[in-house]
Amino acid sequence: xxxxxxxxxxxxxxxxxxxxxxxxxxxxxxxxxxxxxxxxxxxxxxxxxxxxxxxxxxxxxxxxxxxxxxxxxxxxxxxxxxxxxxxxxxxxxxxxxxxxxxxxxxxxxxxxxxxxxxxxxxxxxxxxxxxxxxxxxxxxxxxxxxxxxxxxxxxxxxxxxxxxxxxxxxxxxxxxxxxxxxxxxxxxxxxxxxxxxxxxxxxxxxxxxxxxxxxxxxxxxxxxxxxxxxxxxxxxxxxxxxxxxxxxxxxxxxxxx
Amino acid sequence: xxxxxxxxxxxxxxxxxxxxxxxxxxxxxxxxxxxxxxxxxxxxxxxxxxxxxxxxxxxxxxxxxxxxxxxxxxxxxxxxxxxxxxxxxxxxxxxxxxxxxxxxxxxxxxxxxxxxxxxxxxxxxxxxxxxxxxxxxxxxxxxxxxxxxxxxxxxxxxxxxxxxxxxxxxxxxxxxxxxxxxxxxxxxxxxxxxxxxxxxxxxxxxxxxxxxxxxxxxxxxxxxxxxxxxxxxxxxxxxxxxxxxx
Numbered sequence: 001x002x003x004x005x006x007x008x009x010x011x012x013x014x015x016x017x018x019x020x021x022x023x024x025x026x027x028x029x030x031x032x033x034x035x036x037x038x039x040x041x042x043x044x045x046x047x048x049x050x051x052x053x054x055x056x057x058x059x060x061x062x063x064x065x066x067x068x069x070x071x072x073x074x075x076x077x078x079x080x081x082x083x084x085x086x087x088x089x090x091x092x093x094x095x096x097x098x099x100x101x102x103x104x105x106x107x108x109x110x111x112x113x114x115x116x117x118x119x120x121x122x123x124x125x126x127x128x129x130x131x132x133x134x135x136x137x138x139x140x141x142x143x144x145x146x147x148x149x150x151x152x153x154x155x156x157x158x159x160x161x162x163x164x165x166x167x168x169x170x171x172x173x174x175x176x177x178x179x180x181x182x183x184x185x186x187x188x189x190x191x192x193x194x195x196x197x198x199x200x201x202x203x204x205x206x207x208x209x210x211x212x213x214x215x216x217x218x219x220x221x222x223x224x225x226x227x228x229x230x231x232x233x234x235x236x237x238x239x240x241x242x243x244x245x246x247x248x249x250x251x252x253x254x255x256x257x
Numbered sequence: 258x259x260x261x262x263x264x265x266x267x268x269x270x271x272x273x274x275x276x277x278x279x280x281x282x283x284x285x286x287x288x289x290x291x292x293x294x295x296x297x298x299x300x301x302x303x304x305x306x307x308x309x310x311x312x313x314x315x316x317x318x319x320x321x322x323x324x325x326x327x328x329x330x331x332x333x334x335x336x337x338x339x340x341x342x343x344x345x346x347x348x349x350x351x352x353x354x355x356x357x358x359x360x361x362x363x364x365x366x367x368x369x370x371x372x373x374x375x376x377x378x379x380x381x382x383x384x385x386x387x388x389x390x391x392x393x394x395x396x397x398x399x400x401x402x403x404x405x406x407x408x409x410x411x412x413x414x415x416x417x418x419x420x421x422x423x424x425x426x427x428x429x430x431x432x433x434x435x436x437x438x439x440x441x442x443x444x445x446x447x448x449x450x451x452x453x454x455x456x457x458x459x460x461x462x463x464x465x466x467x468x469x470x471x472x473x474x475x476x477x478x479x480x481x482x483x484x485x486x487x488x489x490x491x492x493x494x495x496x497x498x499x500x501x502x503x
Binding site: 114115118119120122123125126127128129 | 310332
């Protein structure tokens with residue numbers, strides 16, 4: 001990524017400026033609604049199967065793991081509430097962030113870098129159209145808006161996976177499972193962790209657009225943009241999660257378990 | 258009365274880092290004429306084109322389009338000047354996710370906001386038929402051959418009826434027959450629309466067919482400028498070598 005401290009700070013500065021510019025430009029006309037809606041569909045709608053499959057599988061696996069431990073204490077009735085606590089607080093937001101950084105981050109990095117290499121971005125600018133707005137701002141905004149929605153979907157499919165697992169093991173009814181799962185969940189448990197994924201969306205959008213928009217090295221550049229987008233955005237999602245969790249506990253102290 | 262000047266470079270220099278790409282380059286192109294810029298790879302030919310439409314800015318000197326120095330123009334004014342220009346990129350630069358027809362419609366939708374969708378469609382179909390691709394309007398760029406892509410790129414560059422057409426390596430990567438077809442289209446544009454052409458090429462035969470004037474760049478410097486006959490007697494060895502290929 002960088003070879004000297006100067007390169008490192010120049011990279012961090014460049015990426016930060018790029019991210020701030022992408023947010024600031026979102027509030028000034030012209031607004032590229034058409035591109036924005038296309039990206040909403042691509043990043044959101046087309047990610048649903050991946051999120052659903054991952055949520056279901058994760059729900060089953062976590063229920064199986066917790067059952068093994070809780071049964072020995074005679075506390076298997078707590079499984080639904082543990083499922084909801086773990087999905088709403090951490091698993092849902094973090095896994096969604098990581099999955100989207102893999103699927104969407106690589107795609108954005110590769111697509112924009114290919115557009116740069118094949119002069120498509122130059123062609124947009126030659127028409128005096130703002131390529132940054134139509135290509136970068138719309139993608140970053142779509143990521144910010146889509147991540148919380150996908151997180152809710154991941155939470156629900158995770159709970160559903162947990163229910164399937166519990167149904168097989170203990171024949172629990174859906175009503176009882178839902179009652180137990182939501183009995184300990186407050187709005188603070190749900191809203192703040194879900195909304196923190198807006199930050200994940202911003203990180204994924206800004207990092208992958210930065211690599212794609214700035215790397216112009218032919219086919220090796222496309223590969224580098226895709227790989228670097230996934231690696232850095234995944235890392236930043238995990239690191240930012242630490243700070244965001246601390247921040248949520250600071251603003252909602254009652255939420256700490 | 259002397260003819261109007263379409264493009265004027267005055268002492269233009271451009272560097273990328275330590276590498277000087279253009280050094281003190283000056284020339285003029287008359288309205289309606291065709292200039293071919295020749296030179297070896299990496300001598301600043303494509304950079305010269307990109308300076309003309311301000312995809313790049315010069316480090317020093319001025320680039321004027323129809324007597325307006327575009328190097329310092331604010332974005333809004335630049336958009337007005339760019340409206341008069343078309344650019345055929347070396348790779349055609351078609352938008353991958355758009356159909357052929359949509360690729361042509363993009364500049365119309367951007368610059369001609371008052372045009373109805375029907376008018377846009379009509380203009381697109383008319384121009385596609387002119388370049389012989391009216392049957393391919395619903396195809397994606399990935400489904401086209403290199404020559405077809407170039408023709409779509411040319412149609413997109415012409416859709417706003419520009420007075421100045423910039424063309425980067427029109428025949429690169431094409432077989433001789435397809436390259437001749439592209440050259441014939443460019444000649445037709447010049448003769449029928451009286452469009453000023455600036456063409457970057459390696460191919461001296463192509464330059465000979467289309468150009469009124471030739472410019473030869475070597476190591477960022479303009480080492481030859483004039484008609485083919487004038488350049489044949491140039492004292493510069495690179496110019497003589499390039500021209501002798503024809």
